[in-house]
Amino acid sequence: MKKRLVFDIYSDENYEDLENSLQEIVSDYLTSNQIKATCEIRENHYISIRPHRKKEVLPRILQDDVYFLEKSGHKVNIYTSVGVYSFYSSLKQMEEELDPKVFIRVHQGFIVNIHEIAAFVNRQLILSKCGKSIPVSRRNIAKLKRALE
Numbered sequence: 001m002k003k004r005l006v007f008d009i010y011s012d013e014n015y016e017d018l019e020n021s022l023q024e025i026v027s028d029y030l031t032s033n034q035i036k037a038t039c040e041i042r043e044n045h046y047i048s049i050r051p052h053r054k055k056e057v058l059p060r061i062l063q064d065d066v067y068f069l070e071k072s073g074h075k076v077n078i079y080t081s082v083g084v085y086s087f088y089s090s091l092k093q094m095e096e097e098l099d100p101k102v103f104i105r106v107h108q109g110f111i112v113n114i115h116e117i118a119a120f121v122n123r124q125l126i127l128s129k130c131g132k133s134i135p136v137s138r139r140n141i142a143k144l145k146r147a148l149e
Contacts, residue, residue, distance in 0.1 A: 047078065047097060049087050061085060063102065067116050067130050069094055071109040079130060104147050106136045114147055 047061040065080045071091045078085045095105055105111050106125060118128035123141065125134040136144055 045099070047094070049085070049089070059085070063099060063113075066103075066113050067127055068113060068132070068134060069103075069111040079132070081129065104140075104144060106134060106140050106144055108137065110134050117148065120144070120148070 045063045047063060047066070049059075049061070061078060061080060065082060067079045067081070069091060070077045070079065072086070074088055075086050076089045076091060076094055091105070091109070091111055095103070095111055098111065102114055103111050104114055112125060112127070112134055116127045116129060117125055119126040120136070123136045123138070125136055125144075126132075127134065
């Protein structure tokens with residue numbers, strides 16, 4: 001059985017020293033055959049949502065939990081493993097905030113997490129975990145194919 005250890009660390013220290021320290025900590029408990037450690041340094045991996053009303057409370061959404069974002073009028077719907085969050089914003093604002101290595105704009109009304117794509121058939125993306133079908137515009141097909149390579 002594979003186990004995955006994930007550390008969220010916020011520090012101004014040298015990340016190389018931090019990575020070495022984590023390797024030492026983990027290797028004390030596991031043998032080299034049992035461990036494959038990968039350290040990813042990610043900044044801003046939470047989506048920050050600005051409330052529309054002063055008293056409105058919105059959750060912090062981890063980017064890894066997001067399947068896709070959909071434009072719906074003046075609102076954006078974020079589909080996650082936990083549920084759907086709806087708030088006033090634009091996809092352009094959200095696109096600037098998201099990690100460009102993970103998220104790609106595939107249509108005027110959709111941004112998709114690349115890791116969630118199961119298939120690309122007839123200008124439609126099929127997402128693996130939620131099973132949704134997302135349209136891909138003609139002008140974004142080449143960009144999507146490059147991202148999937």
